Amino acid sequence: MQLISGKKKKTNEQLVEEILLEQYEQYYRLAYSYVKNEADAGDIVQNGAYKALRSSHTLRQQEYAKTWIYRIMLNEIYAHLRQPKNESYEFLQESRGYEAESAEDEYVNIDLQRALDSLPQQDKAIITMKYFEDKKLEEIAEILDENISTVKSRLYRSMKKLQLHMAE
Amino acid sequence: MTGNISVKDIDSRERKKDMEDKIINIENIEIKELDSLKERYMDVKMPEEQLDKLKRAIEKGKMDNRKEQRKRAAARFAANAAAVMAVFIILPNISPSVAYAMGRVPVLGNLIELVTWRDYKYEDERHQADVEVGKLEVARGETGKIVLEDSYYEVEEAMDVAVEENVNNSMEEMEAEETFNDSMEVKETLKNSVDDINVQVEEITENLIAEFETHLQEEMGYHDLVVKSEVVADNDKYFTLKLLCFQAAGSGYEWNYFYTIDMATGKQLQLKDLFKEGADYITVISEEIKRQMREQMEADDNVCYWLEEEMEEWNFQSITEETTFYLNEEEKLVISFNEAEVAPAYMGVVEFKIEEDVVKDILKQ
Incomplete structure (x- = not known):
C-alpha cells in the first residue's frame, strides 16, 4: 500500500530522534561542563530532548536539524543556570569530587579551567565548541544565531582573556 | 559638531581595522x-x-506529539461530521420550506446509502484503534426509506403509468420504457461502481486493522489507528465518499482516499473525465496550486509548502492523473494532498479548491 506517493521522506520527529540518539554524549558533556554534576547534566539533556521532539514540527529545514537541537540544548543549559542554585548535598559532593579528581590530574591546568568557567556563558560555549568539539566557526555562528564576525571577535576576546590569565 | 563626526569616523575606521586584525590573528592565539x-x-x-x-524522555515526547495529533485529527473529523449533520438536522427544524423541499427533492442520499459495516474499537495503554467504516448500498425500493429513494420510485411509477396506458399511447410507452431502461443501465453501472468502491475500502480497512493487530503483540512502541468514512458530497450530479485514515507509530500520519461517482453515468469519476478531450488540465491545475501555495505562504508565516526549497526533489512540481481529488458539495473541484506530500508534516492534509474561473476553458460541458 502506498502511503506517501513517490517520495519518501523522514519526518522531522524521526530525524530529531535519530540525532538525539546519535549526539547525546555531545550535549551531555557540554551540559556537564557547566553544571559539573551528573544529575543536572542529565536533566538538561532530557528536557532539551523532550522540547526538541515536541517542537520538531516547527523545524522548517531538515538540514539545520543538528544545529537547531544544539541550540535548544544550550538554551536549556542557560535556563538551568538562571535558576536559583540548589546546593543539595549531592550537588556539593559531586562538584567537590570533580575538583579533587582534577587536582590529581597533573596535566590539567586548574587555573585555566577556572578562567574558562568564569567567562560569560556564551563565550565559554564558543571556546568549548571551537576547541573541544572542533566545530567550524560557521556552525558555531549558526548554533548561536549570530554572524560569523561576531563569533570570531568574541572568540578572540575570550582567548585573549585566557592568555592573560595564563601569563599571570 | 563637525569635529564630533570626524572623530567618530576615525573611531569606527579604527575599530574596523582592529576587527580585521582580530580575524587574521585568531588562529595565531594558541593556548x-x-x-x-x-x-x-x-x-x-x-x-x-x-x-x-x-x-524515556524521547518516548514521552513522541507520545505527547501523537496525543496532540490524534486530538487534532479527531477535531477535524468532528468538524466535518458536524457540518454534514447541520444540513440534515438544522435546516428542517428552522425552515418549513426547506423541510418540504428535502422531502420532495432527493437532496441527500437519494440513491446511495452509507451503512455501517465495520466497527472496530480497541484501547489499552499503548494502543488505540477507532474504526468506523461504512459500506455503500444502492437504495432498494422495498426498504421503505422513502425520502432517500424518491428518484427510484419515480422511475417505477413512470413504468407503472406507462403499462397502464399501454393501449392508449404507444409513443408515451416507448419513451417511458426508454427512460426506464436508461436508468436501469445507469443503476447497474452504479451498482458496479459502488461494489468496486466497497471492495477497495474494505481491503484498505482490513489491512490497516490487521496491521494494527500485529502491533498488539509487540512489547514496545505505541500504535494508533483511526479509519472513518464520510459522505462528502451527495447531489444530483456527484456522490463522493471520503475515507480518512490516521495511523501512528510514534509519529502520526494522516491520509485520505476519495471516491467520486458521476451520477449521470453511474461511473467512478476520474480527474480527466471533468475536462475536454486532450485538454492540458494537469498544467492548468498545477500552476493554480502553485499560485495558491505562494499566496498562502506570503499571507501567513506559519504556512509552508515545498515549493522553492533547496532540496529540489521534494518540491511540488505538478499533479498527476492519479492525484487525489473530489467534488465538494458546491460541485467545486478540490485537489487533496496527503500529509507530507507537498508540505511539512505539521501542515497535515492540505487541500486546494480550484475555482471554476481557472478551468472554465477546458471543462467538459
Whole structure:
C-alpha cells in the first residue's frame, strides 16, 4: 500500500530522534561542563530532548536539524543556570569530587579551567565548541544565531582573556 | 559638531581595522593548556541511568506529539461530521420550506446509502484503534426509506403509468420504457461502481486493522489507528465518499482516499473525465496550486509548502492523473494532498479548491 506517493521522506520527529540518539554524549558533556554534576547534566539533556521532539514540527529545514537541537540544548543549559542554585548535598559532593579528581590530574591546568568557567556563558560555549568539539566557526555562528564576525571577535576576546590569565 | 563626526569616523575606521586584525590573528592565539582541558572534557560520558532517562524522555515526547495529533485529527473529523449533520438536522427544524423541499427533492442520499459495516474499537495503554467504516448500498425500493429513494420510485411509477396506458399511447410507452431502461443501465453501472468502491475500502480497512493487530503483540512502541468514512458530497450530479485514515507509530500520519461517482453515468469519476478531450488540465491545475501555495505562504508565516526549497526533489512540481481529488458539495473541484506530500508534516492534509474561473476553458460541458 502506498502511503506517501513517490517520495519518501523522514519526518522531522524521526530525524530529531535519530540525532538525539546519535549526539547525546555531545550535549551531555557540554551540559556537564557547566553544571559539573551528573544529575543536572542529565536533566538538561532530557528536557532539551523532550522540547526538541515536541517542537520538531516547527523545524522548517531538515538540514539545520543538528544545529537547531544544539541550540535548544544550550538554551536549556542557560535556563538551568538562571535558576536559583540548589546546593543539595549531592550537588556539593559531586562538584567537590570533580575538583579533587582534577587536582590529581597533573596535566590539567586548574587555573585555566577556572578562567574558562568564569567567562560569560556564551563565550565559554564558543571556546568549548571551537576547541573541544572542533566545530567550524560557521556552525558555531549558526548554533548561536549570530554572524560569523561576531563569533570570531568574541572568540578572540575570550582567548585573549585566557592568555592573560595564563601569563599571570 | 563637525569635529564630533570626524572623530567618530576615525573611531569606527579604527575599530574596523582592529576587527580585521582580530580575524587574521585568531588562529595565531594558541593556548597549549587547552588541549589537556579538552581531553578531560571529552572524557565525560553519560551514565547508563541518565541515558535510560533520556530514552524515556524521547518516548514521552513522541507520545505527547501523537496525543496532540490524534486530538487534532479527531477535531477535524468532528468538524466535518458536524457540518454534514447541520444540513440534515438544522435546516428542517428552522425552515418549513426547506423541510418540504428535502422531502420532495432527493437532496441527500437519494440513491446511495452509507451503512455501517465495520466497527472496530480497541484501547489499552499503548494502543488505540477507532474504526468506523461504512459500506455503500444502492437504495432498494422495498426498504421503505422513502425520502432517500424518491428518484427510484419515480422511475417505477413512470413504468407503472406507462403499462397502464399501454393501449392508449404507444409513443408515451416507448419513451417511458426508454427512460426506464436508461436508468436501469445507469443503476447497474452504479451498482458496479459502488461494489468496486466497497471492495477497495474494505481491503484498505482490513489491512490497516490487521496491521494494527500485529502491533498488539509487540512489547514496545505505541500504535494508533483511526479509519472513518464520510459522505462528502451527495447531489444530483456527484456522490463522493471520503475515507480518512490516521495511523501512528510514534509519529502520526494522516491520509485520505476519495471516491467520486458521476451520477449521470453511474461511473467512478476520474480527474480527466471533468475536462475536454486532450485538454492540458494537469498544467492548468498545477500552476493554480502553485499560485495558491505562494499566496498562502506570503499571507501567513506559519504556512509552508515545498515549493522553492533547496532540496529540489521534494518540491511540488505538478499533479498527476492519479492525484487525489473530489467534488465538494458546491460541485467545486478540490485537489487533496496527503500529509507530507507537498508540505511539512505539521501542515497535515492540505487541500486546494480550484475555482471554476481557472478551468472554465477546458471543462467538459
